[in-house]
Amino acid sequence: MSWEERLNQAGWRVTMPRRVVLRVLQQARRPLSPQEIHARGRRIHPSLGLVSVYRALEVLEQAGLVRRVHREARCDGYILASPGHHHVLICRRCGRAVEFPGAEDLSGLIDQVERRTGFRVEDHLLQLIGLCAPCRGSGPA
Amino acid sequence: MSWEERLNQAGWRVTMPRRVVLRVLQQARRPLSPQEIHARGRRIHPSLGLVSVYRALEVLEQAGLVRRVHREARCDGYILASPGHHHVLICRRCGRAVEFPGAEDLSGLIDQVERRTGFRVEDHLLQLIGLCAPCRGSGPA
DNA sequence: ATGTATGCAAACGATTTGCAGGCGA
DNA sequence: TCGCCTGCAAATCGTTTGCATACAT
Secondary structure (H helix, E strand, O other): OOHHHHHHHOOOOOOHHHHHHHHHHHHOOOOEOHHHHHHHHHHHOOOOOHHHHHHHHHHHHHOOOEEEEOOOOOOOEEEEOOOOOOEEEEEOOOOOEEEEOOHHHHHHHHHHHHHHHOOEEEEEEEEEEEEOHHHHHOOOO | OOHHHHHHHOOOOOOHHHHHHHHHHHHOOOOEOHHHHHHHHHHHOOOOOHHHHHHHHHHHHHOOOEEEEOOOOOOOEEEEOOOOOOEEEEEOOOOOEEEEOOHHHHHHHHHHHHHHHOOEEEEEEEEEEEEOHHHHHOOOO
């Protein structure tokens, strides 16, 4: 099922801003802020408004087409979401972001935490920060 | 070593705003935003300025006395840091935050990711979200 | 004594809201 | 056609900066 169909089925319309935002993120190799998405989007469609970028991101995130990433500094980055995987690995040097699977690997830790704290763990936020292969080669920044 | 001594040894002064911020966080049972810390702090010391709260948090975080927490919605929460542990578990119902150890439990996952992606993983951001024991009892909100 | 740290006010920047008109289904 | 969606402008909110003064060491 295409993303256009997914939007439609969820009751949302396929519109220019949503199209453009998604295209920009598809072409991006690192998380982009709404402002950055807006700037790049305008090169594709000059009348794109910043407000629509915010609203498009909201809808696309709810539809699972886009994922927000969190970092120690700013928490306003967005990347394209690949369904089923929800961990992100970010290069601290070039900013490149990669998604990876592996939710299962947390189950041991989660079991342990549940036993120790009495919490029922329902969700988690995991992001790894490091250096990607090319950046490791060009010396530690 | 007391936190006052830790601050001094690191070259910082022990001042009223830092004292108050720390006290507020000691008494808090959930992550507080700078604004919330300011409001509560004023009840202890009415002349406390909001700007000083921001600056105090910056210093206290650098000194490892306070930890910033990130959540899907807002990323502006602060809690008291217990040295050596840096994972946080937050109850989605009452907001209670608990720290827990277990960085080692991630090493398997990290090894795997490094092999698969070529990244060198240096740091990570892990937070668990769930229901604490009391909140589990009072029915799922 | 001296230089860091403070509070206030103002600057700044990002995000949200109100509204008249446009466009997707 | 109908109502969701858009762009713009303005309101809003959180955070940062400039500066004269206060206080920790």
